[in-house]
Amino acid sequence: MFDLSKLKNxxxxxxxxxxxxxxxxxxxxxxxxxVAYVDNNVICAIVTMDIETLKVREKIYKMGKTNFPYIxxxxxxxxxxxxxxxxxxxxxxxxxxxxxxxxxxxxxLFGLASQVGLSLDKPTVGVAKALLCGEEKDDKxxxxxxxxxxxxxxxxxxxxxxxxxxxxxxxxxxxxFVKKTMAGHKLPEPLHQAxxxxxxxxxxxxxxxx
Numbered sequence: 559m560f561d562l563s564k565l566k567n568x569x570x571x572x573x574x575x576x577x578x579x580x581x582x583x584x585x586x587x588x589x590x591x592x593v594a595y596v597d598n599n600v601i602c603a604i605v606t607m608d609i610e611t612l613k614v615r616e617k618i619y620k621m622g623k624t625n626f627p628y629i630x631x632x633x634x635x636x637x638x639x640x641x642x643x644x645x646x647x648x649x650x651x652x653x654x655x656x657x658x659x660x661x662x663x664x665x666x667l668f669g670l671a672s673q674v675g676l677s678l679d680k681p682t683v684g685v686a687k688a689l690l691c692g693e694e695k696d697d698k699x700x701x702x703x704x705x706x707x708x709x710x711x712x713x714x715x716x717x718x719x720x721x722x723x724x725x726x727x728x729x730x731x732x733x734x735f736v737k738k739t740m741a742g743h744k745l746p747e748p749l750h751q752a753x754x755x756x757x758x759x760x761x762x763x764x765x766x767x768x
Contacts, residue, residue: 565632569666576662576672581726582653582681585609588739589652590748591644591674593637594756596763600624600637602644603756606652607748612741614751619759620644630690631665634673641674654681654727654735656749661732663699663707663722665691675725682724683732685749689720708733716744 589606599621606616620643626636637659659670661684671684684707692701699707699720707722708729721733739746745753 560626560629560632560635562629562632565635566666569634569664569668572676573662573667573672575676576668576723577726578662578723578728579726580728580731585653585681585735587615587650587652588654588656588735588748589648590656590658590746590750590752591641592658592749592752592756593640594760596760598623598625599763600640601756601759601763602637602640603752603759604641604644604648604652605748605751605755606648606650607739607751609653609735609738612739612747616648616650617751617755618644618647619755620647621759621763631669633659634668634670637670638673638677642677645678652680654683655724656683656685656736656739656746657724658685658749658753660684660686660690660707660720661722661724663690663692663701663720665701667706669722671722671724679726681726683727683735684720684722684724685736685745686720686722687717687744705729710736712740712744713742719744 657671661671675682741747
């Protein structure tokens with residue numbers, strides 16, 4: 559049903575368009591984006607916060623359907639459409655997104671965070687809870703002898719998270735934004751809050767309360 563070889567070629571082609579340097583003026587608001595599933599129903603939650611105070615400025619969700627299955631390395635094709643739909647429902651324009659997924663830390667250097675960032679032409683940072691590819695060397699992730707991500711231990715009791723460039727941000731700044739928005743949880747606070755919100759909506763949906 560899906561020509562994965564064609565999609566791989568597309569990922570490699572689009573990866574060349576990803577901007578791996580800081581391409582923004584001022585970051586005042588930062589949004590976390592997380593996606594949850596109930597069967598083929600997709601729930602996308604976006605929580606926008608003030609980067610200095612971590613006060614929630616906006617919180618929205620949207621539900622829809624997907625016909626693209628989960629295939630490792632192709633999460634962008636499964637989740638990007640609903641993320642874009644949810645983005646267009648926002649009243650406040652976030653300056654930067656932290657996405658639950660990889661950016662250039664990807665076999666073809668084009669994971670979900672890069673696909674979203676390129677689609678929206680926005681600065682994005684990828685944060686993943688598991689290592690998709692590459693090799694850990696100290697606090698860096700190496701792939702084909704290039705640094706594609708950073709390893710960050712956020713809590714002694716938790717496994718590390720993996721940070722990568724999505725689009726329009728350097729790896730140094732990506733790590734900086736993640737560290738700046740940590741508030742005692744494993745994930746940066748905008749992403750933690752988005753995950754909580756998506757999980758809450760999922761529970762309500764399963765209980766037929768929506």
